[in-house]
Amino acid sequence: MAAPISAQIRPMKTSAELALAETFAAARTALPGGPDVAAQRAAAFGTFADAGLPHRRVEAWRYTDLRALMREARPLAAPPDAEAKARAATAGAMLAGHGFRRLVLVNGAFVPELSDLAGLEAGLSIRSMADALTNGDALTARLGQTVESQDAVLALNTALMGDGVVLQVAAGTVIERPVELVFVTTEATPVSMFTRSLVVVEDGASLTLIESHEGPSGVAYQVNTALELVVGAGANVERVKITAEGSDAVHLATVLARVDATATFANTFFTTGGLVVRNQLLAHLAGEAIHARMNGVSLLSGKQHADTLLSVDHAGPAGESRESFRAVLDGAAQDIFQGKIAVRKQAQKTDARMLSRALLLTETAEACNKPELEIFADDVQCGHGCTTGTLDQQLRFYLMSRGIPAKEAEALLIQAFVGEVLDAIGNEGVRTALTDATQAWLLGRE
């Protein structure tokens, strides 16, 4: 079978791309999984090698040119030693104390002894991805099947995936206690991590899934993480993803979500950390009458760059989706929001609305919105809007005239700005923690 010509003639160019090829060549035999997985990895690396690191001329990556932003590829992180595990013990502080079931991954590896695996609810199964790949698990046959994508960063993840979590909730099971995946990087030298998780919430089941990412500031480590999420018919999944990486980190995250009929799916991104952050969420709303909510808050300062790519694919009739994004930008930060709503021919009576709003706190901050509608059904309601503005000086004065200092007045107004998104989070503990984190961010501003 002939590959497209352009793919054949594109040589590996950048030093990062060359380093990734070396990394793959050196690691491929040691990476977990049998021959099937090895073949999948090789094919995925081929996809990556053909495309290279995404750059400006790749439409989906237009504003986040990884060839320029990722000059080097870091070596794969070694499995965490005792010292790394000790350092990771305090990870996930933002959501500590809420009694969530924490599953801790240190430098990309699942660490059972730091994880809370006791008293698993009936119907909940949890296993490390490395273990599932090495020892075989029927679920892993689903890898790569959730939502079709040729994205090069995802392909790289598939080629190099080391560990992650495989989690399943049996049909009809309601898991009350939220599950939190705590991803922590502890290394003081720059390393790279490729984690892949698979979460299957079967028909009628219910799960709150939190994911947090953190690591040391001042270290240019690289995270490439991916999640495949299957939301069965009538199931209810709320996911919250916190990106609080260290100041110099590159964080690339992909979520492939397949949602079946009458299910409810909510996803909230909360991004405060990392130098370059990409969150891509491809949601395939396969069945009818699905309720989906995909929201996000970015709080960025300095030279931070965050890019959210959202693709909502309404493939079944009578679905409803709401997408609401808020970016608060200080310093010379940049926020990019690319949101696409597609409504397929059979998805009549779809009701989809997307709104992204950016608040610029300085003249050097930048926001970029790229909404896109692709509608093939004729009886639908779809809309999108985006705004970019500055703080209302009249309101600021009104608050100050009541004795509220400038910084706190601004904090009140900004909390109100992001409140609409945070208030929509179903889990109260998470909602409070993120509101507090927002306040801390606001009061810590220069």
Place this chain on the structure above:
Amino acid sequence: MAPLLEIKDLHAEISGGRKIIDGMNLTINPGEIHAIMGPNGAGKSTLSYVLSGKPGYEITGGEVIFRGVNLLELSPDERAAQGLFLCFQYPLEIPGVSNMAFLHTAVNSQRRKRGEVELTSPELVRKVRELGQTLGINAEMLKRPVNVGFSGGEKKRNETLQMMLLEPYLCVLDEADSGLDIDALKVVSNGVNALRSPERSMLVITHYQRLLDYIVPDVVHVFAAGRIVHTGGKELALELEATGYAQYQNEAA
């Protein structure tokens, strides 16, 4: 006794624009109620903004001494903590900020700045509810975002509530009566009168004598073209109601 407020030969203009306050002088002693009346566009609201430190105005001359400090050097929140309160002619709506959270932040910011103990949530809620009752503001309105969806009269009551809670030394009321029905006018006036004390003064900007039947002034000033052009007792308000401002506008020109 030292004056509470002294405005001396104050000149102010809109940044990059024209002069609005033009040689204004005014002394208010503790406990006094001063009314300011004057034609539309004379600069009354501008005066209140300049006093409270709103950005966008340039002070080009003169000074303002309030409780012994140079008011013009303070930021708006510092002026508030010093005891200045402006009751806005057009109170603003603040979506997403609940009334109660706003009041809590305001009270405690001022207390912190003055080195006083902060109020706990229950203390504040109790106080606000009590004041709300006297002003006809119910618990549901207190939960709503500040002024959002409030009628004109409700906004004015809400301003009065803030003023009563913050217990300032000088209340500047900019057309506290505009948009109020007769009952609301009484409610708001009662609130203002409840605050009267030998240490506290009021500067009441109004177009109508009627408000001054409820909030009885010690002194009435005519304000035209950016300064006070005439001063009299409370009977001056009645006189103005009959004659209008024509003669004083000539004086100002």
